[in-house]
Amino acid sequence: MRIDSTEKLGQWQKECQKRIEAQKKRVLVCLGPGCLAGGSDQILEEFKNILAQKKIKDVTVESIKKTGCHGLCARGPLVVIEPEGIFYSKVKKANVAEIVEKTLEKGELVEKLLYTDPESKKKIVDYKEIPFYARQMKLSLRNVGQIDPDSISDYIARGGYAALAKVLKSMKPAKVIDEVSRSGLRGRGGGGFSTGRKWASCAKIESDIRYVICNGDEGDPGAFMDRCIMEGDPHSVLEGMIICAFAIDSPEGYIYVREEYPLAVVNLRNAIDAARQHGLLGKDIMGSGFDFDIKINRGGGAFVCGESSALMKSVAGEVGEPRAKYVRSVAKGLHDKPTVLNNVESFATIPVIIDKGADWFASIGTKKSTGTKAFSLAGKITNTGLIEVPMGITLREIIYDIGGGIPEGRKFKAVQTGGPSGGCLPEAKLDLPVDFDTLTEAGSMMGSGGMIIMDDRTCMVDVARYFLNFLVEESCGKCVPCREGLYQLHKLCVKICEGKADEDDLALMERLSKVIQTASLCGLGTSGPNPFLSTVMYFRDEYLAHIRDRKCPGGVCKELITYSINDKCTGCMACIRVCPVNAITGEKKKLHVLDQELCTKCGSCYAVCNFDAIDIV
Ligand SMILES: Cc1cc2nc3c(=O)[nH]c(=O)nc-3n(C[C@H](O)[C@H](O)[C@H](O)COP(=O)(O)O)c2cc1C
Ligand code: SF4
Ligand code: SF4
Ligand code: SF4
Ligand code: FES
Helix, strand or coil, rough: CCCHHHHHHHHHHHHHHHHHHCCCEEEEEECHHHHCCCHHHHHHHHHHHHHHHHCEEEEEEEHHEEEECCCCCCHCCCCCEEEECCEECCCCCHHHHHHHHHHHCCCCCCCEEEEEECCCCCCCCCCHHHHHCCCCCCCCCCCCCCCCCCCCHHHHHHCCHHHHHHHHHHHHHHHHHHHHHHCCCCCCCCCEEEEEHHHHHHHCCCCCCCEEEEECCCCCCCCHHHHHHHHHHHHHHHHHHHHHHHHHCCCCEEEEECCCHCCCCCHHHHHHHHHCCCCCCCCCCCHHCEEEEEEEEEECCCCCHHHHHHHHHCCCCCCCCCCCCCCCCCCCCHHCEEEEEEEEHHHHHHHHHHCHHHHHCCCCCCCCCEEEEEEEEECCCCEEEEEEECCCCCCHHHHHHHHCCCCCCCCEEEEECHEEECCEEEHHHEEECHHHHHHHCCCCCCCCCEEEEEECCCHHHHHHHHHHHHHHHCCCCCCHHHHHHHHHHHHHHHHCCCCCCCCHHHHHHHHHHHHHHHHHCCHHHHCCCCCHHHHHHHHHHHHHHHHHHHCCCCCCCCHHHHHHHEECCCCCCCCHCCCCCCCCCCCCCCCCCCCCCCCCCCHHHHHCCCCEEEEEC
């Protein structure tokens, strides 16, 4: 069906909603990256197979839906049964028959698959009551985990393309830009620049053509928000882009997708085809006379290709190298024409702003960082996964109330925000509100929203070394301060980790950081020293322990630690089995012995010992 008027969209929405309401039960199987790795595709198939053979009242094969990431990846694979919101976690293919028989046929619960609250030990049935979900507010992730990304009617049923209809029917381009500006939306890709201002500057420039680009490169280690939006709710990105195109009068858009995200490409492509078929993309969108189409570009496989000017070169088929910032890409972007480049999450948020209004959006979050922000929680945190929270929430609320705290009763040490060029914040900063400016003032940054949590077994010098190494490898090499400076900074960091550095080296690293920050050409270089600067600011004593005492307090830097077996050893033999160099000897149920001469400090014995019998000194 071609939607040739905004009224027709309204009718279609009603039909889609009716169809969904007619399904008395809906079984949502998460096919997000985490659950998929746990075999959720087989769970989906098993549901379909069983339901194809069995006749159950009100439940058909159509009741089984694949969705994007539901959020609580740590407990995947997840199956949610609507309308009750029954939440089954750590589901296996072998559990499917029981779910069908008990829950779908008889309306009973499969107790063992329900979520158990770690504190009260009570079983929680409805996922909305699980603390991980209860504290969140999902705007950009509104449909992720709720709809089948391949079903345009699922998107329409949840109000999809209604914001576009509103824009086409009743708003002038200037009004759209004004609404986005007043909402206070700041770009979710890292820099936090006002989206409305960006659109306004682009629209102002005289040109025969303007372009819209969506940045789906997401190169930060540990970040997967954009991936989950592109995979789980591709139409929201398209709708945001079309609204932007209308606002700046652009006929052509591109989505630049990270090379490692093939499923995002497939789902976006399907969404583009479906939107075109229904007259929501391409020529004469919804009969309004407005034309706009979108193409997908595969990423160049380099972190620096996420930088705006490098990305535009890459889209144009050139080498993705950044250029100096005095040329603004809103004025001279793709093919040197005015271009708006926004992040995936930024675009996915646009329809919500248009739908609910700028004032509503601006009332969420803080004065200067309005709305919500999606984060991926990774590292040493109980509830690894995907969340979205109002800006201004504290780091402590994110890490403890939503994230469930640090596993195995260990102590929190630091949280890394803002990707490789972000920074690490210590426990003393946990009560900081999460917003663009506060995080930057604290020496870190919001970045695109990857959060990596570290416990007391982390060495902060080693963390700086890891991120500096990442940046050295990803530097495009075009300018000397970044190419040579980050290389030297990393080399000095390694020297500290090896216990070979003195305090002059530390002072040199601080001076060098200033040069790299001020003289580099693009954001990779100017923020490149952040992993070092933030760790040396908050964990200076750890640097000094490596330098003065030749000790690694986190027990990580190989050259500065030794492993030894203490008298808690039960003689369980687990360590003997994993030691790759036979450095451990001992008999069953007797204290074991570790030969320092043979030990290569691989840490395998430490990892497997369940009796706290291996010390790192
Ligand atoms: C080295 C480097 C890598 C970047 N990678 C990304 C990325 O993967 N995704 C992204 O949206 N922005 C990335 N950015 C920021 C973009 O240059 C740009 O500011 C952003 O995409 C604009 O969209 P926004 O205003 O919606 O945030 C990167 C910047 C730098 C300096
Ligand atoms: S700062 Fe680094 S990544 Fe950016 S242009 Fe210079 S060398 Fe390339
Ligand atoms: S794994 Fe631990 S308890 Fe078991 S033998 Fe080794 S040191 Fe002893
Ligand atoms: S650290 Fe590695 S090499 Fe050394 S004793 Fe343990 S398992 Fe063996
Ligand atoms: S991938 Fe299933 S919950 Fe995140």
